Amino acid sequence: MKLCIVGIGGAGGKVTMEFLGNDDLDWKWLSRMTKAEYISPGRIKGIWLEADKNDAKNIQSFFGDLNEGAYPGFFIPHDAVQDGSRLHVLVREKYGYDVKKQGFVRDAQYLKAIFEIFDTDEEIQRIAAEMTGGAATQALSGVLEEPKASSQGQKVNNNYTPFRQNPNPIFDGAWDVIRPYTTLGGGECDGILFIVSFGGGTGTGFINPIINHIRNEGKGDYPVFVLGILTEMGDFADRSQFSKEGRRNLAAISAIYDLLTKSNGANGVILVDNQTMMERFGHDYATANKFIFEIMQPMVAARDYPGEVPPSQAIAQHFSGGLSRPPLFVPLYWSQARGADPEEELVRNALSKGKLFGCAPDKADWAAVFCRGFIDSEKIRQALSAQTGLLPENIWPLRKMGDGNDEILIMLRNPYGADPEAHRKEGTLENRFCKVITLALQYMNQNKEDLFYEGKESEKPVSTGKEESIKLTSLAKGALSRFFFGPEGFIKDNFGKNEGFAFELREARRRLRAGEKPFFHYPMRIFEKDARNEERREQRAETLGLDEQRIMAMVDKRVDQRLAERELIKGG
């Protein structure tokens, strides 16, 4: 298993920084002599996707500009759309969304809407296809040619012709810079781990569209995992954005909702609660980021046991095996000095002191146990089974040799449910999610205008110093209103009674309180796909198929004729 780590947004980037540190001595004069390769622990590769150009270019120095050939590098996806280009102008005029907006105004709906606009609007698809170098007809038939080389100068397999159903320069650009690190693009990483903060702007906005984009490109079985850090309670978090608790919780729950309801989405969503991290580390975010890197080492580091080197594909299949929706994973981590027979103590400490998100371990339906050190798989299985009630056959231990301490990372799959009282107990997943949903619903009730970006300006000045404002068109407002509140629209203190995202959140809260599993059911869209367009697309594909068949038949016939003629000549 060798993962490509993709950090999205400010917090995602900071955690990714820990994963991508150079293991070698990075003395520049020596690097010039030895032409040293940049080596990260576990030989992982990675990239940072960011929306805020100023943050990426001027605030940090770890990531360089991928466009200048730097590694590790950052990439600004919306740079793919030229300022004032036809596409930029058309999306703005038709919907009011600014595809070049930075920071995505702290919500998950912003990029979700843009993704769905590109996914549904044929006029925009046509222009996007022209922009990316393909002809309009190519876009409509679902095929666009890949540029010969990416703008970052990465090696690109020129034989590759992706199936780009709906070209979208923002997500195409992002995927084009990730792809070369993966086995799909000739790289070594056989899976992707996205790292995001649930509650920020870019991460919550970008995570679902980029996964959908990867899946829509026909990479349905490529292993994709998400490590999400759920925003803490209170208004202290996200000080740089001055973002209120309710707004962050709405962004978080929107992103998690989409992740957990897309049947062909991520292979696993690993949740870490920043509230738990803050209880451990106070407001020392740097130490918390280091700790997140540490806890993931049993999963991503090198030095597997010989003969026990599972590819990411196998881990992905086990993670989501038998489930119709992406599962949620709660990590439990413990590390202790190396000792004899450490298995039982490791499991006990992880379960009692190592939870990184509220959960009930006995309610999990499956567990992957990543260990480092000299660990007996069978003893781990027995210890976890005895302490949680999980069946031994539902526990999958994976071992690495480690480096000093004995470590364990237990990934409990869906550890909640079947307890109607759980939502009242502190430290349960139900309790935490009920709080998030309640805060999100309260925010929707009290700040309806924020959902439509009305009368508000982006709270963050862009590098130019200008304030950006968004004015949605009636088309976009109508779609957003239906998405949030259903056909009846917003009714103060009484919204989302029958349909819409608010209704689904209430239903999810009801399910959590009733102890039902899973608590999110139906995927939701802001812009529905036009059934007629889909039909037409299918017809076109069929026609193309018929044409191909006809051409093949004609070629076969002609070849047969030529062969027959030769035979006649020979025979003559």
Next chain:
Amino acid sequence: MDLLTFIALILAVILAGAAGLHIKNLNRVHKKIEALEHCCVSREALYREMTIAQGSNFTALALAAWMMLFVAIAYLYLLVPTSLPYSYMQIPAVASSFMGFFIFGAFVAAVAATVILALDRLLPEHYRGLKLTELYSFYTLSKNTKKFIGLTVPALSFSVLFSAFIGTIYPGRDPLAEALALAFLAVSMGVLVAPIYKEAWEGQR
């Protein structure tokens, strides 16, 4: 036996101990892995998974440090016949040459490099553990440890310089120069073999 000779013996024991412990560390890991996997694990497979890339900058510096270590030992103990009966001074053609010290150092470095590279090229995969070029890939090293190992190159250079000074003033003696040459050598050797001893110590638990 003078102090210099006595310390030479201690250094030799530390070096030999490191070699022995390194082999013991690898054998211990091999045995543990076989016991935990309940099957026979080939050394090739074990070493393939166990080794980790430490980076070419570090590897280059570590190799340079080991070569410098042998040069520094030779300069301290073989340049003048204070501790050992054999010395560079017994080869008049080289000892009286303007480039004598350099030729002596280059010869020792070349012998060390030849041995290191010969081991690297000739040893089969299941003896990878004995290759000095791959020594540190069997251990997890922190960035600071790597920096210290890198810094042994200048430290050993100082040791060589002080030894050269001792050789220049011979038959006169300078206890301070001897002490400094020895200190730089001993500390550097300690740093170079520390990961092996650390692993051996932790492996006891």
